[in-house]
Amino acid sequence: MGIAERKEKEKKEMRSLILDTAMRLFLEKGFEKVTLRGIAEEIEYSPATIYLYFKDKNDILFALHTEGFERFYRHQQTIRTIKDPWKRLRKHAQAYMSFALENPEYYDLMFIMRGPGEKIKADREWGAGMRSYDFLKQNIQDCMEAGYLPREDLDVAAFAIWSFTHGMASLIIRQRCGMIPKEAIPAVVNAAVDFMIEARKKQKQ
Amino acid sequence: MGIAERKEKEKKEMRSLILDTAMRLFLEKGFEKVTLRGIAEEIEYSPATIYLYFKDKNDILFALHTEGFERFYRHQQTIRTIKDPWKRLRKHAQAYMSFALENPEYYDLMFIMRGPGEKIKADREWGAGMRSYDFLKQNIQDCMEAGYLPREDLDVAAFAIWSFTHGMASLIIRQRCGMIPKEAIPAVVNAAVDFMIEARKKQKQ
DNA sequence: CCCATGACTAACCAGTGTTAAGTTGATGAA
């Protein structure tokens, strides 16, 4: 089975070569500026070759989309081990931001870009996103139960916190923060998390 | 001067007809999906006619961009009359959100879309945005001075609050809130503002 | 009657997604 096996591997490699290149072009050119011909040229194959590995252009964006949520979820899981719910929530926000800032292309695709086909809503695409959202909600609930946060509407709290981190991430990624010098951004983000979340901590009674 | 005057008026009307139509198409089709041919068809003129009123496509986006910041600033000014800084800050957030939700096309263009020509940064484009940002900062400072907020870093506080509202606005506009039923959105937004801002209020000592 | 102005027609040109048809080189049976 050596040969079939090797071919299988090569096929996978080609797929991820295309995927990686597409993602890199996203980063560089942004937008729908990613073109099949562009990808093809970059990997030094003909445009038609790509169709041997992907159904069409959307299929590529789709694959990147799911891949993004996969990475995102894995990235979040690093905070699982933190015992104290409050510390965990804070790290949660930090992890969110570090994912966004270290993977701006993925973040953009997942949370900012007008979707490749807006119809895919109830699909397992959303499922992957939901998994992460539920993880956040669980974390907030733990904080409420531990007395760190007043027992308010869980959905509202989750939406508020998510909005806050997403707001920072998308302002930075879409370059609306001209007033903040680039090198100061991580510090400002951290301070903002303090301002918004840390300062909201209720002393355990 | 009757004739020249009338022609002047007609020219202005045509300009804003094009602008309005372009903006409406933005709303409907979104994206860079706005095409000169599309606008032309909509206003029932030939594509070439548009070039009599605008240099090129970017010129149109540009005009919409400035128009957007103009409206935005005017919208914000309605809260000027509120005396109590804390009430004013809360209304500020609400006004931000109502602008965003009532003018999603403008909001998208101004704060989310990858800019039509990213280079225009230090320009008066940014100036118009800055004016609104400074207004927010002033409001926050008033709250600090009135003892409603602890005297922390003003820039951090402004960035945090802006991020929060922008996060809500952009999640909603770019339809990442599948978990919230459409009709519940205004209420959730309000509750989130309470959660994030209202609850952060420090009693005057 | 002249011609400036506003508008239109028609086309150009550069892309873009996509596909049909051909080429080639390795694979594996005869």
Add this chain to the structure above:
DNA sequence: TTCATCAACTTAACACTGGTTAGTCATGGG
């Protein structure tokens, strides 16, 4: 060793779309 097969890959084209412009025409003020 030979050679049909087949998958990978390419070429070339199709069918569009979109921004843009050159050339043309009608109308109405002077």
